[in-house]
Ligand code: GN1
């Protein structure tokens with residue numbers, strides 16, 4: 001049997017009180033780990049009557065939980081007022097009307113359980129198409145919300161210039177020896193300054209929209225038969241952003257022939273059929289709403305999101321792995337290498353990708 005970590009133990013101690021604070025039954029409750037997100041710790045709660053998702057909220061990564069609640073309230077109100085049929089599993093309210101339940105030092109949230117499957121890798125273009133249509137549909141459903149009412153939940157979250165500077169600072173202060181593979185990937189990411197310049201040019205001309213900002217493939221729940229998507233989840237980073245962020249993170253996690261955690265380096269490549277399926281799904285959901293500049297930014301988005309994640313993983317490795325949980329010491333270096341190889345594959349196939357994107 002696997003030993004329980006401190007957080008699992010804490011959950012078992014407080015689960016009764018926690019369910020009570022939401023007015024739920026505490027009989028025969030079973031709790032087990034759920035999903036594969038990096039930031040919050042997620043559990044499935046099986047009570048005698050119902051199932052819920054319970055999350056131990058990461059306050060270090062999200063220092064302004066009220067901003068999350070405010071942004072999601074705007075989305076919730078907008079969907080309701082406009083009778084838009086776009087279902088979002090939002091956090092439930094406690095009996096006192098709060099969206100969080102505090103126990104000791106911890107901060108917890110309860111969500112309605114959405115049945116279905118979360119995957120880290122799509123098997124075919126149809127799954128890619130469905131995910132892109134769902135995330136594109138989210139931007140479309142939110143397109144009339146004014147972005148000035150949205151607050152920044154993590155400052156500079158997808159700001160490539162900022163992430164590049166953070167990487168440069170980590171290089172100055174790191175305890176890690178810059179040799180071998182580390183040196184190789186540091187040099188690779190240093191060269192991506194060209195993408196940083198392109199990023200600045202795009203943000204100068206593109207409109208801000210309400211975007212999801214964490215559209216990795218495991219943030220949708222497919223129906224068990226994979227014929228539709230039951231929900232888009234992980235809504236904490238919903239805020240003002242650019243369409244290429246959301247399309248780009250889909251590219252990063254859908255068209256790569258290997259998962260983000262893979263170290264099978266020679267197998268990392270780009271699947272163009274899945275790329276075409278992403279364009280089709282995204283285009284169907286909001287094609288006629290996109291400006292010509294936004295359409296032109298999509299190809300850049302895939303490269304930019306692979307680059308920003310690689311930079312963030314490498315920066316975290318240089319800083320001593322303080323942000324992303326790891327299961328072995330080199331994991332963040334390996335994640336950065338994985339994203340770097342993906343970026344190289346995307347850049348190598350840029351012409352073919354541009355041809356696909358032109359049909360949008
Ligand atoms: C984190 O929590 P999760 O796994 O959905 C991260 C994303 C990264 C992703 C990389 C708040 O998302 O930005 O793309 O890991 N979320 C935050 O897999 O940093």
Ligand code: MG
Pocket residue numbers: 036037038218219234
């Ligand atoms: Mg997630």
